[in-house]
Amino acid sequence: MNIRVAHLYPDYLNIYADRGNIAVLAARARWRGHELDVTQVGIDGRIVPGEHDLYYLGGGQDREQLLVATDLATKAERLKEAAAGGAAFLAVCGGYQLLGRGYRGRHGEAMPGVGLLPLETVAGDRRMIGNVLLECELEPGVGRTLAGFENHAGRTRLDPGAEPLGRVVSGFGNDGETGYEGCRVGRAIGTYLHGPLLPRNPWLADWILAQALAHRTGGDPPELAPLDDELEAEAHAVSSARARRR
């Protein structure tokens, strides 16, 4: 089956090696007999709800983020429609902030957001930088850890009752105060974790692929065949140990 991915603004939002996440999704789909069909959607590119199973947004520097924010806002309604139709979303760092209601930058500049995730972000004075470890439970009763690296000036506040992606074991997370990181609404996930995120957290890559396949087929997320993830586990262990020691 071909999984149709819309990669938004790859020319602008690519600061923390976001193409690594796409490479991991493509390879892990291929190893299960699926194909990742990636369409690059740039400024002036069109979003047609239902045409893509997964939307990916990476991170950008403030300058690049400002360049895309205005354009992204014009796509907001269609993106929300796509999400309501069950498409999966993965947004990292800058892309995460832009899926919220808006971002106020370092010089007070206001960037509009998509409003797909129930959160707002304001730039702080000090960047929050370092290795991070999270505990997540995306499926009830299935606890997992996510290891990554964060580097953001933005303080992200979730609305009351909103579901974070995970609990911070070590690191700053959304705002350095609440002890939570990221946000999840249905099949949409936003996070500050890069490194990139998916190579050392293959379970999340598989979860996202399963959600995208569910959208593709209109059925439930399938159980994907297990893979040999020995290298991934080793990288996860080293990265987790880095976070615990910070």
Add this chain to the structure above:
Amino acid sequence: MNPRSGRFASMAVPLAAEIAAARAVAALSRLVGAGGGTTVPGKLLSTLDPGAVDRLAARLPAGTATISATNGKTTTAAMAAEILRPRFRLAHNRSGANLLSGVASTLLAAGRAQLGLLEVDEAALPEVMRRVQPRAVCLGNLFRDQLDRYGELELVAERWRDAVAVLPVSTTLVVNGDDPLVGDLANAHGPALVFGLDDPRVARPALQHAADSKYCLRCGLPLEYAAAYVGHLGDYRCPNGHIARAPLDVVARSIELRALEGVAFDLDLAGETRRVELALPGLYNVYNAVGAAALTHALGATTDEIVAGLGRFSAAFGRFERIAVDDKTILLLLIKNPAGANEAIRTLVDGGPPRLAVVALNDAIADGRDVSWIWDVDFEPLLTGFDRVVATGDRAAELALRFKYGGLAEDAIEVEPILERALDRGLELTPGGGELVVLPTYTAMLGLQRIAAARGLVRPYWERAA
């Protein structure tokens, strides 16, 4: 003691006494083996009296020149030193200690030096410039590098812009006109000496993934490139006409890349054209050479001295170096950020892609704690040629994943986090008379240096031309 209190500055200890004290510390730190005494005395001095650096620099009769860039600052400074040596006694931080403390140590140890030639860290540049009041400033390039330490590229550029804006007009600004962000800094100063490349035959077919400053600084539209040479360095213009590469004053043309053996080019300078033969490979070294030529020209070197100095030059440790081990050789190329690593890889592939390599990834502060940059490196042209690769360093597994998801078969990847064992494994896999390619990040390179020294390995090509 709070090192930032500056309490001791007001005590006005005579400079000579401070220097004596700091030199004694240097000797002591060498005795106890604390890092060769490179930055310890400078740290002490800049703590005791931050203003001492200003006064030490002011004592140099021919003044000071600073060199900064994300990539190539050590090599550019070393090339400039080679060119200037017949003319000046230099205070040059050749060991790469390029923060304020390293600058202080270099100036302390300078003795009867006439000219300060200082490689300076990108983040430290504004303060160093403020203190040493350079007569010439050479700005090479800005690429994404250690975002966890420097912050975003635009922040570094902003600090540079502020520092350049307050330079006196008498200071010569030397900029790489091929870098849109750096070239634009010239506008903050006024007159500048602009260097760059002009030979579309050696340009890349397209902008690389790791290109950073590829949008117009005014309107945000993608820049159009008549030629892109290294990352976003090239002959660019905004389609709306806002910005374009400035006319070049010092230019490399007719570039002949000789794979790993070196590179030759025509140097256009002050109305003359001369052929330069460089023992270092790659377009990035042409940038370093043209930058060094422009800077030394500004400092009074003749064209003859420049051409001869560049011809004499051989690489700084680990940048491009061959080390003999019995009947085998190790070819060492430093990789530290996407743009630099891409050029190292391009050079290797031009020389016939190696079938085996040891790649070392550390995540110490000097390497960048965030290792995500390896996913921005175009390793793929190397991967297609590999029979085997040994991933090593503290983040060896991360590197192995980069190769695995880059399409290399998993059984072609060996993971050996311990550097020395990985090196031995690589040598074991290298056929007799063969060459082992080793690509280390900065602290891994230092580790290899220690291993090579401990084993008494010789460097047959190191000072060949000296």
